[in-house]
Amino acid sequence: MQSQQPPIRAAVTGRRGMSSAAQEEMATKIIYFTINGRPEQAEFPVDCPAQDVKDLFRSAAEAGPHDILKLYNPKGNIVNISPQLPPNTPQSTYKLEVVAADCNSDPLGILGLEARARLRLQSLEKKILIEAGETPTIVHEMKRQVESFREKLESVEHLSWLGLFKELSDATHKPSPFYHKRTLRKTREECEHVRDKFLKMRQWEDAEIMVLLQVMYVDLDFISTFNIELEVLQQFLYEVYRRYNNIPFHNFKHCFCVTQMMYGLIWLTDLRSKMDSIDLLTLLTSAVCHDLDHTGYNNAYQINARTELALRYNDISPLENHHCAVAFELLEKVYPGHKLCVLATDMTRHNEILNKFKSILSVFDFGNKDHREVLMMILIKVSDISNEARPMDVAEPWLDCLLQEFFNQSDMEKLEGLPVSPFMDRDKVTKPSSQTGFIRFVLLPLFMELANLFPCLEQHIIHPVRKALDYYTEMEKALERENLNRAQIDKTGKSKEPSSSDSKEPDTSAEARSNLKPTAV
Numbered sequence: 001m002q003s004q005q006p007p008i009r010a011a012v013t014g015r016r017g018m019s020s021a022a023q024e025e026m027a028t029k030i031i032y033f034t035i036n037g038r039p040e041q042a043e044f045p046v047d048c049p050a051q052d053v054k055d056l057f058r059s060a061a062e063a064g065p066h067d068i069l070k071l072y073n074p075k076g077n078i079v080n081i082s083p084q085l086p087p088n089t090p091q092s093t094y095k096l097e098v099v100a101a102d103c104n105s106d107p108l109g110i111l112g113l114e115a116r117a118r119l120r121l122q123s124l125e126k127k128i129l130i131e132a133g134e135t136p137t138i139v140h141e142m143k144r145q146v147e148s149f150r151e152k153l154e155s156v157e158h159l160s161w162l163g164l165f166k167e168l169s170d171a172t173h174k175p176s177p178f179y180h181k182r183t184l185r186k187t188r189e190e191c192e193h194v195r196d197k198f199l200k201m202r203q204w205e206d207a208e209i210m211v212l213l214q215v216m217y218v219d220l221d222f223i224s225t226f227n228i229e230l231e232v233l234q235q236f237l238y239e240v241y242r243r244y245n246n247i248p249f250h251n252f253k254h255c256f257c258v259t260q261m262m263y264g265l266i267w268l269t270d271l272r273s274k275m276d277s278i279d280l281l282t283l284l285t286s287a288v289c290h291d292l293d294h295t296g297y298n299n300a301y302q303i304n305a306r307t308e309l310a311l312r313y314n315d316i317s318p319l320e321n322h323h324c325a326v327a328f329e330l331l332e333k334v335y336p337g338h339k340l341c342v343l344a345t346d347m348t349r350h351n352e353i354l355n356k357f358k359s360i361l362s363v364f365d366f367g368n369k370d371h372r373e374v375l376m377m378i379l380i381k382v383s384d385i386s387n388e389a390r391p392m393d394v395a396e397p398w399l400d401c402l403l404q405e406f407f408n409q410s411d412m413e414k415l416e417g418l419p420v421s422p423f424m425d426r427d428k429v430t431k432p433s434s435q436t437g438f439i440r441f442v443l444l445p446l447f448m449e450l451a452n453l454f455p456c457l458e459q460h461i462i463h464p465v466r467k468a469l470d471y472y473t474e475m476e477k478a479l480e481r482e483n484l485n486r487a488q489i490d491k492t493g494k495s496k497e498p499s500s501s502d503s504k505e506p507d508t509s510a511e512a513r514s515n516l517k518p519t520a521v
């Protein structure tokens with residue numbers, strides 16, 4: 001749509017078949033006219049074809065092939081655009097106007113639209129400029145809109161090649177090459193839209209997370225090794241997504257975090273050179289499935305409240321058995337009959353599994369099936385509770401979510417008169433107190449054993465966890481100081497006003513903390 005016409009004065013200078021000498025001798029005519037107030041002059045041979053003269057004026061008006069041109073003489077009468085136009089002077093100009101386009105030949109209504117908008121805008125601007133003395137904001141805004149419309153048209157110019165878009169200029173216009181300089185450029189709208197999305201994006205969307213999980217399966221060659229059809233994998237991942245509930249912590253994003261950690265561990269420890277593909281597939285799939293259909297209430301609640309799950313599984317890891325059962329139901333399609341290591345994520349089996357691993361560590365043999373199975377259980381346990389190995393700004397919000405889910409449960413337990421685990425009790429637990437004990441007594445001992453087998457993991461999982469421990473220890477100290485101060489103020493207040501009933505403060509005394517059991521995931 002950009003005007004590529006040569007300067008008007010140089011246009012239509014000769015006739016085909018005439019010698020240049022003859023052309024030079026031929027008489028020419030100069031017509032002075034204005035277009036949108038802008039003075040122009042057209043020069044053409046007196047006997048050139050009428051169509052050439054019309055094209056010349058069309059070029060001056062930057063009009064499309066279907067636009068209608070109107071030429072007014074100095075008296076204001078419409079005159080025919082032809083070589084017979086009476087010559088004039090710069091003082092008595094003709095006036096050229098583009099008044100309409102032929103819409104029938106432009107089914108999309110796009111041809112010449114932008115040119116007309118630009119022309120109207122120019123004349124409007126001129127008018128306003130004359131009346132108001134300066135260009136008002138509205139004109140700037142309209143200019144911006146016309147400009148952006150032009151960019152849009154240019155960016156889809158190549159569509160005309162596919163027959164989806166009509167050529168915009170006259171017949172002499174050569175088709176632009178596909179990689180036209182302007183079509184390479186992104187439009188402002190496109191960029192701004194992406195920029196907005198980019199700056200606002202704090203969370204991956206669930207559909208994107210499914211793609212990331214899919215990438216992990218592809219990356220680890222599972223698709224080719226096990227002949228898994230991509231559609232089947234996608235259906236499986238979608239079913240997995242559907243069966244994670246909308247709860248604060250044990251949701252689809254937790255599933256992703258655990259799987260991502262497993263994926264990272266597989267690469268970091270070069271497990272592909274040490275174990276069979278089927279073991280790796282089991283590991284990744286176990287991570288994907290390990291909390292399927294979690295309802296936000298842990299095993300203790302299931303057992304104490306005699307839920308259907310606890311009855312079904314005879315109080316033995318009711319949740320993990322349920323995650324497994326749901327997983328098997330989904331997995332039938334992908335690789336029927338294979339086991340998973342989801343059961344290992346029940347934290348009541350933590351010491352049993354860790355001790356087993358410790359006992360074989362000094363003689364660990366990747367060729368030994370039993371050894372491999374214990375390692376797989378350790379790997380999924382590490383992935384499951386690896387939150388504190390993540391950057392603090394990722395890890396801390398997850399802790400808030402976990403505590404929210406714990407508090408929901410303990411509130412329910414109190415309502416139903418069931419036993420309440422101290423580490424879930426909003427009256428007893430604080431954020432730092434829940435973490436320091438957990439990191440010190442559960443997380444670090446587990447992670448360090450795995451790092452004994454794979455020293456390269458030290459920097460990836462041990463260092464950040466130690467940092468987190470320092471962070472929460474500091475926070476705990478600060479909270480204790482604050483509570484001490486508050487207790488003293490309370491004491492003074494109470495002696496004056498004995499009816500004070502502020503008893504909701506978290507109890508962070510050493511005695512209370514000694515009751516706190518490690519956080520279970």
Ligand SMILES: [Zn+2]
Binds near residue numbers: 254290345
């Ligand atoms: Zn989990």
